[in-house]
Amino acid sequence: MSNKPSNTKFFSQIVELLQSARKKVVQTVNQTMVTTYFEIGRKIVEEEQGGKKRADYGKKVIKELSKVLTDEFGKGFSERNIEQMRQFYLVYSKPQTLSADFKIAQTLSAESEDAISETLSRNFNLSWSHYLKLMRIDDENERKFYEIEAYKNNWSVRELQRQFDTALYTRLVLSRNKEKVKELSEKGLVFNKPKDAIKDPYILEFIGLPEHSSYSESDLENELINKLEDFLLELGNGFTFVARQKRISFDDKHFRIDLVFYNRILKCFVLIDLKIGEIKHQDLGQMQMYVNYYDREVRLEDENKTIGIVLCKDKSESVVEYTLPKNNEQIFASKYQTVLPSKEELKRLINERES
Numbered sequence: 389m390s391n392k393p394s395n396t397k398f399f400s401q402i403v404e405l406l407q408s409a410r411k412k413v414v415q416t417v418n419q420t421m422v423t424t425y426f427e428i429g430r431k432i433v434e435e436e437q438g439g440k441k442r443a444d445y446g447k448k449v450i451k452e453l454s455k456v457l458t459d460e461f462g463k464g465f466s467e468r469n470i471e472q473m474r475q476f477y478l479v480y481s482k483p484q485t486l487s488a489d490f491k492i493a494q495t496l497s498a499e500s501e502d503a504i505s506e507t508l509s510r511n512f513n514l515s516w517s518h519y520l521k522l523m524r525i526d527d528e529n530e531r532k533f534y535e536i537e538a539y540k541n542n543w544s545v546r547e548l549q550r551q552f553d554t555a556l557y558t559r560l561v562l563s564r565n566k567e568k569v570k571e572l573s574e575k576g577l578v579f580n581k582p583k584d585a586i587k588d589p590y591i592l593e594f595i596g597l598p599e600h601s602s603y604s605e606s607d608l609e610n611e612l613i614n615k616l617e618d619f620l621l622e623l624g625n626g627f628t629f630v631a632r633q634k635r636i637s638f639d640d641k642h643f644r645i646d647l648v649f650y651n652r653i654l655k656c657f658v659l660i661d662l663k664i665g666e667i668k669h670q671d672l673g674q675m676q677m678y679v680n681y682y683d684r685e686v687r688l689e690d691e692n693k694t695i696g697i698v699l700c701k702d703k704s705e706s707v708v709e710y711t712l713p714k715n716n717e718q719i720f721a722s723k724y725q726t727v728l729p730s731k732e733e734l735k736r737l738i739n740e741r742e743s
Contacts, residue, residue: 414591415513421594422512422519429477432470450474464593472520472639479523479531514538516590517545520640521552530557545640589635589642613646613662616699623729626653636681645678656692657682658728663700671698699734
């Protein structure tokens with residue numbers, strides 16, 4: 389006897405209804421967030437224009453506003469993020485005009501020019517992550533083109549980046565066979581599902597929802613990070629747990645540091661990243677970026693430079709690499725050796741994972 393439900397069509401309709409509703413919720417949150425950030429940017433610019441010394445006054449306004457909003461709402465309102473809101477207003481408050489080249493490219497679209505103009509109104513239709521990418525495109529016509537295409541074709545941020553990296557706009561403007569170029573460009577589209585979009589850090593910050601480490605971890609990584617966290621805390625030697633899957637953001641890019649500790653003996657942060665597979669030079673470069681970020685944005689003047697540790701399981705059994713801060717002060721070298729776990733201990737830890 390078949391176990392297949394008899395009301396398959398009915399169930400499918402309900403599923404589609406819920407999926408559509410979730411998509412609308414995400415779209416509503418995105419539109420509200422982007423419009424709010426546009427308005428914040430507008431108010432900042434207006435406040436700056438009222439200041440006597442605009443440059444200095446503007447920096448002061450952003451700094452003080454960052455503190456007020458962070459105290460009130462938590463993450464998401466760093467000086468850098470607020471400056472991006474200001475820049476967003478400056479870029480998108482300009483009158484919308486279409487150049488001849490842009491109109492040529494738009495003949496590929498089935499939409500009328502009136503519909504395109506409506507899309508480019510201040511009813512922003514893309515996510516904040518999309519606009520962070522778009523407003524870094526200097527050419528106004530190119531920026532509008534990608535905005536329209538991203539909206540029409542439901543491009544994810546990753547797909548928008550891919551199309552930009554392949555110079556779609558330039559190729560369409562220059563190519564005689566524009567239909568063929570467009571057809572090739574659309575292969576391999578990546579669409580965001582509502583459940584993926586709601587994990588967007590900007591949405592989570594805007595609506596006040598917490599981030600969860602499970603958003604960005606595989607089961608194996610999670611198991612190993614659990615083990616590593618327990619190991620260092622049991623080891624003692626001054627380790628204090630600070631954060632897990634700690635997110636840091638640059639423009640529209642997000643990075644997560646697997647584990648962040650503070651060592652009271654060394655008086656410094658210890659960052660740990662776990663890589664499943666063979667270690668690559670990009671992994672060390674990424675850790676160096678994390679270390680630089682903590683040294684410049686988090687470390688206090690009386691604290692020592694941040695330590696970065698990259699753990700990796702590769703095809704030659706185990707590799708453990710330390711990426712110490714540049715110009716490391718050698719006076720602390722002996723303390724590193726006695727306080728931090730040895731390479732042998734770390735190798736044993738990642739080799740003894742449970743199956």
